[in-house]
Amino acid sequence: MKNARQREPSVIPGFGITLGFTSFFLCAIVLIPLAALVLKAAGMDWERFVAVITSPRALASYRLSFGASLLAAGMNMVFGFAIAWTLVRYEFPGRKIIDAIIDMPFALPTAVSGIALTTVFAANGWIGQYLEPMGIKVAYTWIGITVALTLIGMPFVVRTVQPALQEVQRDLEDAAETLGAGRFYVFRRIIVPTVLPALLTGFTLAFARAVGEYGSVIFIAGNMPMKTEITPLLIVIRLEEFDYAGAAALGCVMLAISFVMLLAINLLQVWGRKRMMVSR
């Protein structure tokens, strides 16, 4: 119905000019530069392209970037759910402040969170000094990378799960409990199905952000080739060597990952909307 109404010719002016301006700006700032990247990589001959993107150093960096990002997004799925649950369901002193502070990683520059995390998790840092005797080295290892990626992905999960949790129909939970269902059964059969699309969307958003992250990671990573070198850093190193083609090839790999992630996020959102409609 809404569609039918909007399809009538609108009296509101400015369609042509706003569409034109937006498209122009989009092309100039985003699309043409990205196309330049793809064309630069396409200008390499195929064998060299493959050699660059499958060099042992590059493969090691993908493993690290993907592994740490998956782990970080997984951590966020667990802790992000716990935080969203706490914020939606419980009232406690300071809840409003906690709710506001969740967005901190969106607003805090990555370089700042990078040096701050390194300081806190270094062997003599506030938290690192307790982990070190247990044999857990965080700073300058893959664990530190995961910690940094968890921090920057956290708000994505909390902010997608929060509204979904508010949608959970309380009367359904009550009805189930009245009928004798245990809390765990209610959780598994009512809460999880409602929140699942949001949880997976949050996971994918956090993962997508983590794979490309640079600023907060390089301070805590140690940046040892083959060991603690993430793919974005390898691109920067190639650029510093003036190996533009090599940097472009690796950049294309990252760009392809971004597109796949965007597609996944869109599909997840469509799926989530469909589920919501069925449940109503």
Added chain:
Amino acid sequence: MGGPSSSAEAAAELASRPGHTNLRSTLVRWLMITISLTFLGALLAAPLAAVFAMALERGWAAYFQSFADPDTRAAIRLTLMTAAIVVPLNTVFGITAAWCIAKFEFRGKSFFITLIDLPLAVSPVVSGLVYVLLFGLNGWFGAWLQEHEISIVYALPGIVLATMFVTFPYVARELIPLMQQLGNDEEEAAITLGAGGWLTFFRVTLPRIRWGLVYGVILCNARAMGEFGAVSVVSGNIRGMTTTMPLHIEILYNEYNFVGAFAVASMLSLLAVVTLIIKTLVERGAGYRRR
């Protein structure tokens, strides 16, 4: 994006229900709150506190002294200048894009929105790399630019372009859902009664979207001032010339000048805190909440 204002009532309602005040649910409640607070404490509060603790390690005098450094001042100036160019441009873009997307139906609209969101999914390093490939010495326009003695990469224009790329979607993303939710009825009424397009925008649309616009602009500003990866790739890190505040933090940190590095970091942290405070006020004041 904000917190549920109804959850106080919800919590009260929950507590009043039979079977919810037993020992086990109290335990679960405390467990969940403890897990959440520990996680946020270790990952957010401790690092943020560490920034200020490190900045003030040698006292206030040393803290203020670090801002006397001419390179630090140059970095602050460059960051402010970049934001002063980028934020207004992206604001105009955001408003235009939101008008076009929220007020009209057209083919390929959702694809168009995806394209606008694209910079959010692209690695900041790639965002910088594309401009180096276009305007760098070996880039497409490199030779031509050198001939005409125009420098884009390793200079202000490159930093501005990379920052624009990264902060491109913020205002638009804030405004599109808001304007879609508000609908077209009031604008249609204004136009039908004879108001022009500009008048309608400034007198009808702008007052209704102003809070969302304020938040979009300050978030865009915070990201513009804090961008590291993309700017790092195009800046060339010429000390005192092309280093923005985040890049200057890196230089000072790598020189073991921790007071200096964390002093600059503390300013950016304060900016982030102020951004969040404004966001909270905007949400409370306007009763407007993001999806």
